[in-house]
Amino acid sequence: MTDPLFPIPPRDLPISAASPGKCIVFGEHAVVQGAPELLFAIDLTTQVVVTTGPATRLNADGEAPRKNPYFGSALNLAWQGGPPLEVRSVSRIPKAAGLGSSAALVACLAATFGAARGGVDRSRLAQRSFEIERGAQGVGSPGDTSTVVAGGFVAINGGPGSPLWSVSAPDHEWQVRRVNDPGWVWVLAYSGIPHSTGDAVRAVTARLREPGGPALLDRFREVATEGIDAVGRGDRGRVAALLARNQELLREVGVSHPRLEALIAAAAPAAEGTKLTGAGVGGSVLCLPVPGKETELVRRLARAGGLPFVVRPAPAGVALVEP
Numbered sequence: 369m370t371d372p373l374f375p376i377p378p379r380d381l382p383i384s385a386a387s388p389g390k391c392i393v394f395g396e397h398a399v400v401q402g403a404p405e406l407l408f409a410i411d412l413t414t415q416v417v418v419t420t421g422p423a424t425r426l427n428a429d430g431e432a433p434r435k436n437p438y439f440g441s442a443l444n445l446a447w448q449g450g451p452p453l454e455v456r457s458v459s460r461i462p463k464a465a466g467l468g469s470s471a472a473l474v475a476c477l478a479a480t481f482g483a484a485r486g487g488v489d490r491s492r493l494a495q496r497s498f499e500i501e502r503g504a505q506g507v508g509s510p511g512d513t514s515t516v517v518a519g520g521f522v523a524i525n526g527g528p529g530s531p532l533w534s535v536s537a538p539d540h541e542w543q544v545r546r547v548n549d550p551g552w553v554w555v556l557a558y559s560g561i562p563h564s565t566g567d568a569v570r571a572v573t574a575r576l577r578e579p580g581g582p583a584l585l586d587r588f589r590e591v592a593t594e595g596i597d598a599v600g601r602g603d604r605g606r607v608a609a610l611l612a613r614n615q616e617l618l619r620e621v622g623v624s625h626p627r628l629e630a631l632i633a634a635a636a637p638a639a640e641g642t643k644l645t646g647a648g649v650g651g652s653v654l655c656l657p658v659p660g661k662e663t664e665l666v667r668r669l670a671r672a673g674g675l676p677f678v679v680r681p682a683p684a685g686v687a688l689v690e691p
């Protein structure tokens with residue numbers, strides 16, 4: 369297999385790139401404060417095709433540089449001084465669902481713009497994708513963008529795996545490491561309720577600054593540290609128990625939602641463990657199915673109003689493809 373960390377080579381426009389989405393197994397929200405997080409890239413993708421045009425547009429929309437903060441931020445931070453671009457994007461990742469649609473779009477734009485400007489290595493691409501996403505959201509961690517750039521399983525600020533890169537913001541630095549894929553099938557379900565990552569992150573950040581906040585953050589830290597270790601060892605029983613514990617913490621910081629709780633309850637007979645994944649307050653749940661009960665799990669989640677996806681970790685991150 370080719371090295372998933374190969375650089376993005378130089379290319380002339382038109383250029384196309386495809387990126388996986390992502391899901392968070394442990395540690396969302398706490399990662400923004402520097403705690404560990406575990407994520408993996410999922411085999412639902414976004415693809416973009418970028419070429420020059422008379423005016424800059426995204427999917428034929430000339431207002432997009434102003435209306436779409438991710439597109440606007442990418443143009444600002446990675447295409448200053450360049451010619452107008454005609455960009456098309458097609459995605460199988462539901463939007464505002466906690467499944468990495470914005471990280472995938474940002475990584476595709478950063479990769480195509482980087483290719484057009486002489487190529488870019490992956491650690492630089494991870495830093496740039498994070499800056500573009502944070503430029504659009506105002507807050508956040510590099511977990512999502514580093515995962516769609518690296519592919520596979522990724523730990524932020526934890527684990528004994530080989531270091532991939534570090535990503536920095538003026539107030540924080542995050543270490544990004546590889547975690548072995550234990551080879552399991554996972555099931556995700558979108559609740560149908562879109563969320564705002566920025567609003568959820570600001571609310572949780574405020575909660576963690578209240579009395580009891582630091583102790584709560586320590587519990588997030590413990591669960592994610594143990595979770596990274598358990599996934600690395602392929603210990604399903606431990607991972608399942610930790611998914612439930614992480615969900616309790618997410619409830620405690622106020623980012624669960626009745627529709628997510630309904631999906632978690634519906635999944636229970638066919639899932640070893642289930643938690644919300646991403647910023648919460650809507651968005652999606654991640655389930656570790658009881659082996660052999662994947663189809664039953666999908667049926668249960670759909671009956672409870674979810675949009676289920678059976679996913680496998682995508683081993684490779686964003687890459688150029690033939691336009």
Ligand code: PMV
Pocket residue numbers: 392395396397398399400465466467468507508509510511512565569645646647648651
């Ligand atoms: O945008 P989402 O729903 O995938 O949430 C990202 C995870 C957070 O930890 C809540 C924010 C972040 O940037 O890490």
